[in-house]
Amino acid sequence: MPANTITVSTSPTVLIGSSSSTTTDYLAAILESWRYQIEVARNGTDALARIDSVSPPSIALLDLDLASPSAAEVVWEVRRRQEQRRTWNILLSDRPSKDRLRAALQCGSDDYFVFTAGAIDFDYNELKLRIRVAERVLALTNRVQKQSAELRYHVTHDGLTGLWNREALLSLIFQETDRVQRMKTSLSLMLLDLDDFSRINHDYGYETGDRVLIELANRFRRQLRSYDLIGRCGEDEFLLALPGCDLENAVLLADRIREFILARPFAVDHEATTLNASFGVAISRGRSPLVVLREAERALAEAKLAGKNCVRGRAPGAYGQEPLLALGAASLTSDAD
Secondary structure: OOOOOOOOOOOOEEEEEOOOHHHHHHHHHHHHHOOOEEEEEOOHHHHHHHHOOOOOOOEEEEEOOOOOOOHHHHHHHHHHHOOOOOOEEEEEEOOOOHHHHHHHHHHOOOEEEEOOOOOOOOOHHHHHHHHHHHHHHHHHHHHHHHHHHHHHHHHHEOOOOOOEEHHHHHHHHHHHHHHHHHHOOOEEEEEEEEOOOHHHHHHHOHHHHHHHHHHHHHHHHHHOOOOOEEEEOOOOEEEEEEEOOOHHHHHHHHHHHHHHHOOOOEEEOOEEEOOOEEEEEEEOOOOOHHHHHHHHHHHHHHHHHOOOOOEEEEEEOOOOOOOOEEEOOEEEEEEOO
């Protein structure tokens, strides 16, 4: 669940922000009798810190006479900082006033309630209604935000493995390329295509093949760096973006993936099998990701022609240069753009 998703409990926490002990004690007694959890802030600074915290109260009752900063300033600042509503803010006034109502509207308060502690004509049911409305709105907001987050996830991630899908990963690679251009750092792209993966689907069925791909994705998550980007670009093809990794180290990493991630046995219907893959690697140097991706595709095609289960890397340069690196099944060639 995304960190900024609202969670409304069965007994919401209500923050009472007022410098008046009479007001806070009176409201606390009422709300506690309705089984709400109560917190108190005596000034605007404490109220703002609490509402803008990681686990904010569900509802805040803020006295317009609150100072340092004022209640209206607290609400305005919360609206400025938070992209999504996490607390329902109700401003309290001890007297009806057009100026105070205008202040509540201008700062973006969710509600405005005229309240005087201990007043004979105080309507408990109206306050309870305002709070119940706040609970229902927060619950609805939470549901909508959760559904939106799930939709964004499904739009950007592969439905089987949970890795980035091709479109989302390319967008991230463009962003990373911009950073490479600014910071003059390295970025390598790696294409990985599983060799003869169709035999697993043919011999054991697509459900078994799906389980193998899910396990492979989990191995990638455990072995790669947290800031490496990996997505599924086809049935058995994966694309990796490696920030801060030059071509030589990217080729070495590809060979480690070939040996330590793919060569470990996968459980297949009470048997164990290993996977082979061909790799194509290219370096960005701030160039267009589409150009670099084409170079990685050519390197991958070379790996396939070389007999599969090996790594080929392409560096921009004159065609026909000797390999810059040879490591077991891995080699590095150079070609002109």
